[in-house]
Amino acid sequence: MAFDYEKYLRPGKLPHIWCPGCGHGIVMKGLIRAMDTLKLDMKNTAIVSGIGCASRLPGYIDCCTLHTAHGRAAAFATGVKMAKPEMNVILCGGDGDGTAIGGNHFIHACRRNIDMTYIIMNNYIYGMTGGQFSPCTPTGHKASTTPYGNPDPNFDIAKLAIGAGATFVARGTAFHANQIDKLIAEAIQHKGFSVVEILDDCPTTYGRRNKYKSVIEMMNRLKEVAVPVKAAEKMTAEQLQGKVLTGVLYKDDSKSDYTTEYAKIIERAQAKK
Amino acid sequence: MAKKVEFLQGNEAAAHGAIYAGCNFFGGYPITPSTEVSEVLSIELPKIGGKFIQMEDEIGAMAACLGASLTGAKVLTSTSGPGLSLKQELIGYGCIAEIPCVVYNVMRGGPSTGMPTGPSQSDVMCAKWGTHGDHATIALMPASVQECYDMTAEAFSLAEKYRMPVHVLPDEIVAHMRERIEFREPGEIEITPRKAPTVPPEQYKPYDTSFGDVPPLADFGSGYRYHVTGLNKMQDGFPTTKAEVVQAEEERQVRKVDANIDDIVKFEEYMLEDADVVVVAYGSTSRSARYAVNVAREQGVKAGMFRIKTFWPFPDKQIKALAAKVKGFVIPEMNLGMCSIELERCAQGKVPVLGIFRVDGEPINPDQIVEKIKEVK
Numbered sequence: 001m002a003f004d005y006e007k008y009l010r011p012g013k014l015p016h017i018w019c020p021g022c023g024h025g026i027v028m029k030g031l032i033r034a035m036d037t038l039k040l041d042m043k044n045t046a047i048v049s050g051i052g053c054a055s056r057l058p059g060y061i062d063c064c065t066l067h068t069a070h071g072r073a074a075a076f077a078t079g080v081k082m083a084k085p086e087m088n089v090i091l092c093g094g095d096g097d098g099t100a101i102g103g104n105h106f107i108h109a110c111r112r113n114i115d116m117t118y119i120i121m122n123n124y125i126y127g128m129t130g131g132q133f134s135p136c137t138p139t140g141h142k143a144s145t146t147p148y149g150n151p152d153p154n155f156d157i158a159k160l161a162i163g164a165g166a167t168f169v170a171r172g173t174a175f176h177a178n179q180i181d182k183l184i185a186e187a188i189q190h191k192g193f194s195v196v197e198i199l200d201d202c203p204t205t206y207g208r209r210n211k212y213k214s215v216i217e218m219m220n221r222l223k224e225v226a227v228p229v230k231a232a233e234k235m236t237a238e239q240l241q242g243k244v245l246t247g248v249l250y251k252d253d254s255k256s257d258y259t260t261e262y263a264k265i266i267e268r269a270q271a272k273k
Numbered sequence: 274m275a276k277k278v279e280f281l282q283g284n285e286a287a288a289h290g291a292i293y294a295g296c297n298f299f300g301g302y303p304i305t306p307s308t309e310v311s312e313v314l315s316i317e318l319p320k321i322g323g324k325f326i327q328m329e330d331e332i333g334a335m336a337a338c339l340g341a342s343l344t345g346a347k348v349l350t351s352t353s354g355p356g357l358s359l360k361q362e363l364i365g366y367g368c369i370a371e372i373p374c375v376v377y378n379v380m381r382g383g384p385s386t387g388m389p390t391g392p393s394q395s396d397v398m399c400a401k402w403g404t405h406g407d408h409a410t411i412a413l414m415p416a417s418v419q420e421c422y423d424m425t426a427e428a429f430s431l432a433e434k435y436r437m438p439v440h441v442l443p444d445e446i447v448a449h450m451r452e453r454i455e456f457r458e459p460g461e462i463e464i465t466p467r468k469a470p471t472v473p474p475e476q477y478k479p480y481d482t483s484f485g486d487v488p489p490l491a492d493f494g495s496g497y498r499y500h501v502t503g504l505n506k507m508q509d510g511f512p513t514t515k516a517e518v519v520q521a522e523e524e525r526q527v528r529k530v531d532a533n534i535d536d537i538v539k540f541e542e543y544m545l546e547d548a549d550v551v552v553v554a555y556g557s558t559s560r561s562a563r564y565a566v567n568v569a570r571e572q573g574v575k576a577g578m579f580r581i582k583t584f585w586p587f588p589d590k591q592i593k594a595l596a597a598k599v600k601g602f603v604i605p606e607m608n609l610g611m612c613s614i615e616l617e618r619c620a621q622g623k624v625p626v627l628g629i630f631r632v633d634g635e636p637i638n639p640d641q642i643v644e645k646i647k648e649v650k
């Protein structure tokens with residue numbers, strides 16, 4: 001039987017705002033399947049986003065949804081989780097939202113290891129505002145504000161998350177759609193701050209400026225560059241040139257998460273009273 | 274039972290006033306001269322099972338507060354000028370998404386880093402106009418340590434009652450001076466709870482105006498699933514650009530305060546019955562003003578004081594009534610004439626408005642005010 005997405009979607013809110021060929025919808029379907037796998041209680045689940053095309057995702061899903069301000073999802077979500085640790089808190093948004101204006105909140109959520117899952121849809125561009133370069137736009141590529149090619153070096157989101165203290169970091173792609181739900185489900189189950197970067201595409205503002213003739217071509221590129229971590233172990237440095245690792249890149253179950261630690265603070269304070 | 278009495282600083286008193294009101298979440302970022310609020314709450318909140326979090330910056334602090342508030346927590350953040358500037362983005366979010374929260378901002382010199390330890394009253398306009406777009410504002414002005422306690426507690430009730438951010442704006446003098454204060458007994462200050470939904474989850478809309486200008490707000494995680502956005506929205510919380518909906522919603526969000534000005538606005542009248550000259554004052558400056566009024570009276574000038582306790586919404590009605598019967602206003606303030614603008618607006622040119630404006634980090638002393646009182650002819 002085909003998977004029934006509808007029971008997780010808010011009635012009357014489709015069609016979505018995304019362009020034909022945009023990868024964000026693939027990620028949303030992956031998230032829904034992950035929620036289904038884990039039988040998440042929708043009444044007790046919050047999805048928090050920033051601003052951007054990717055950040056429009058929560059509105060379609062029938063749970064507690066919070067579409068915040070540009071870059072601020074992690075900070076709002078931290079408040080939700082701290083105040084109600086029993087809630088499942090999922091964050092989502094774009095590469096620009098999470099690593100530029102929201103970069104500070106992002107690294108500090110990683111550092112606190114607060115038990116939330118952050119899905120970053122990396123399409124290498126500011127899609128919503130018409131294709132300006134983001135901290136994830138590859139050097140040399142074209143954006144509406146890099147007419148001569150992007151002079152900026154770009155972030156590796158996964159490395160950034162690991163360096164900042166996230167205890168679960170995974171990467172998938174919009175092409176490998178049937179792995180997205182598995183990565184997200186594993187991330188949600190992880191107790192601590194988990195980050196799932198999904199490489200996706202923005203045919204409208206990035207693809208056309210960077211000589212991709214079609215969405216299929218963009219998807220094929222994702223297929224070509226992705227190498228599962230297991231497979232990479234058997235590959236030489238030369239073979240890995242220009243490739244991107246996918247799968248669970250980092251996992252540390254030894255660290256306690258933030259709300260568990262804060263519960264201990266409460267215990268200590270109350271013992272002293 | 275004897276009341277609990279302590280000798281406290283304004284900031285410490287504010288923290289206890291927050292606890293009195295049921296505050297159970299604080300999100301902040303350290304900044305002089307407001308830090309004592311967070312220090313006290315880092316001790317007190319976990320004792321009552323509340324949460325204290327020091328965020329990475331003031332934007333994050335404001336965000337955490339709004340997120341926590343949506344789960345039903347009673348939230349406070351404290352800051353000072355540079356932090357208030359940063360919080361503006363999300364104060365606006367609190368306005369449009371209608372999320373209760375209290376912003377306690379100790380006024381120091383500015384703009385920018387200004388004078389971190391110098392007193393000032395120069396954030397009164399920033400509290401009102403700092404965030405972009407049209408919105409209602411409530412701002413309270415404590416003039417004593419007791420009022421830091423009381424007004425912070427009252428701010429929580431106003432935030433819940435009107436479903437919006439509420440400012441408490443002590444100046445650095447009030448925030449840092451020490452006075453005897455009484456801890457309030459339960460019931461002494463009215464604590465208004467959040468208006469919870471009465472409809473089942475399937476029928477719930479977060480901006481349902483059939484319940485009045487302040488729609489009930491459900492807690493995240495309580496069985497109600499709904500959407501919150503900073504975009505202009507419909508009653509169900511989803512974005513819209515429909516002209517008539519946007520217009521009506523924006524007007525409602527301002528009206529919910531405007532139509533209740535008499536409930537919100539508090540002030541003190543000191544020797545106003547026969548006054549010819551009215552000193553309009555707020556915060557610590559009102560303490561000098563009171564003294565100056567006494568001195569002026571001794572010297573035969575019929576002076577009085579109108580003390581602003583609620584700066585926003587501005588007490589238009591009261592000031593306009595005074596303007597119709599007195600000879601002039603004197604306005605001492607630790608800025609270059611902010612309240613003065615409002616006074617002139619209300620005086621409508623009928624009487625002079627004489628200002629004493631100080632931004633040198635020194636308090637305004639009574640002598641200066643007495644002199645100005647005498648200038649009113």
Ligand SMILES: Cc1ncc(C[n+]2csc(CCOP(=O)(O)OP(=O)(O)O)c2C)c(N)n1
Binds near residue numbers: 093094125
């Ligand atoms: C404070 C602020 N600055 C700028 C913007 C404009 N803005 C809206 S979305 C966006 C970029 C979104 O890019 P990304 O997060 O990568 O999401 P995408 O649209 O690519 O999915 C920008 C710059 C804004 N809404 N708020």
Ligand code: SF4
Binds near residue numbers: 202
């Ligand atoms: S502009 Fe790009 S990111 Fe936005 S919906 Fe269209 S394809 Fe997707």
Ligand SMILES: [Mg+2]
Binds near residue numbers: 124126134
């Ligand atoms: Mg993007």
